Amino acid sequence: MMTTNPFPAISAARLPDVLRGMPKAELHMHIEGSLEPELIFQLAQRNGVSIPYASVEDLRRAYAFTDLQSFLDIYYAGASVLLQEQDFYDMAWAYFERAAADQVSRAELFFDPQTHTARGVSMDTVITGLHRACADAEQKLGISAALILCFLRHLSEEDGLATLEAALPYRDQFIGVGLDSSEVGHPPEKFTRLFARCREQGLRIVAHAGEEGPPAYVWGALDLLGAERIDHGVQSVHDAALMTRLAKERVPLTVCPLSNLKLCVFPTLAQHNLGALLDAGLCATVNSDDPAYFGGYVNENYLQTFAALPALHAGHAYTLARNSFEGSFMDEAAKQREIARLDAYFAAFA
Ligand SMILES: Nc1ncnc2[nH]cnc12
Numbered sequence: 617m618m619t620t621n622p623f624p625a626i627s628a629a630r631l632p633d634v635l636r637g638m639p640k641a642e643l644h645m646h647i648e649g650s651l652e653p654e655l656i657f658q659l660a661q662r663n664g665v666s667i668p669y670a671s672v673e674d675l676r677r678a679y680a681f682t683d684l685q686s687f688l689d690i691y692y693a694g695a696s697v698l699l700q701e702q703d704f705y706d707m708a709w710a711y712f713e714r715a716a717a718d719q720v721s722r723a724e725l726f727f728d729p730q731t732h733t734a735r736g737v738s739m740d741t742v743i744t745g746l747h748r749a750c751a752d753a754e755q756k757l758g759i760s761a762a763l764i765l766c767f768l769r770h771l772s773e774e775d776g777l778a779t780l781e782a783a784l785p786y787r788d789q790f791i792g793v794g795l796d797s798s799e800v801g802h803p804p805e806k807f808t809r810l811f812a813r814c815r816e817q818g819l820r821i822v823a824h825a826g827e828e829g830p831p832a833y834v835w836g837a838l839d840l841l842g843a844e845r846i847d848h849g850v851q852s853v854h855d856a857a858l859m860t861r862l863a864k865e866r867v868p869l870t871v872c873p874l875s876n877l878k879l880c881v882f883p884t885l886a887q888h889n890l891g892a893l894l895d896a897g898l899c900a901t902v903n904s905d906d907p908a909y910f911g912g913y914v915n916e917n918y919l920q921t922f923a924a925l926p927a928l929h930a931g932h933a934y935t936l937a938r939n940s941f942e943g944s945f946m947d948e949a950a951k952q953r954e955i956a957r958l959d960a961y962f963a964a965f966a
Pocket residue numbers: 646649684691796797798799824827875905906
């Protein structure tokens with residue numbers, strides 16, 4: 617339990633600037649969820665795709681979600697404007713420019729190939745465009761970037777296996793795999809064979825679990841899929857044995873507070889359990905999930921969450937940023953360099 621602030625010189629009033637400026641990694645960001653309404657309209661026009669909204673404002677007005685599924689329906693519709701390699705590049709590049717402004721120095725991006733291949737867009741188009749943007753992010757913005765291919769859990773395991781086969785020729789262009797989309801009713805055990813095959817390929821493994829689904833899905837993600845990180849995981853607080861395990865094994869949880877708010881996982885940010893997860897010793901991190909849909913990129917997630925939870929102080933800010941590097945899939949030397957940079961950033965406020 618971290619009750620005393622190890623950085624007393626950082627008052628609550630200075631905290632927002634410290635949060636904005638601290639180096640951080642983002643580990644849970646669906647690149648299709650960074651597609652801003654303006655870009656959706658631009659790409660729709662460029663590609664001659666019709667969308668059932670009259671204007672950017674009209675589209676934004678539809679972003680009133682009641683749960684995960686109500687969001688996913690709109691999110692998949694938005695992705696329908698992506699057709700060409702350049703579209704995937706432009707989408708990712710727009711994200712990287714925003715991430716750079718938020719002092720993100722490492723970004724691990726989810727992408728959903730099945731959303732695109734089902735519409736006749738090739739795996740090559742998707743991965744080549746995204747990977748080119750990652751290379752440019754590194755070169756032009758100094759952001760270390762990597763891709764994680766997510767399987768849609770509302771589809772079958774066979775569909776996932778075929779998707780993996782189609783992606784393997786691009787094996788050097790993504791570092792891992794994840795599991796996303798509609799959680800409840802699609803438990804981890806549905807994908808045991810698929811993830812075993814991914815592990816054989818040496819891919820890093822993450823999975824959404826415990827966003828809306830029960831703690832049993834988190835256990836399943838760890839034990840049946842071999843997940844090294846849990847995306848969301850906020851429902852873990854309902855299972856004491858699970859909390860003990862997550863803390864003991866330092867399993868990173870990629871928490872997304874504004875997403876949880878907009879999808880009604882918590883009624884208000886003041887009721888979010890981020891502070892409880894940290895104080896229980898879990899390796900929790902802050903991320904934006906689908907920032908174009910949920911009202912903010914990663915710094916906005918930090919700022920709004922700290923504003924809503926006054927028990928969080930500069931010590932928590934440091935821990936969250938440190939956890940983001942610890943939980944990343946960078947090599948150990950790169951992690952240590954980032955953590956040293958973070959230490960120097962906080963030391964300057966002493
Ligand atoms: N929050 C989320 N949960 C599950 N699947 C998603 N795909 C994009 N965002 C998601």
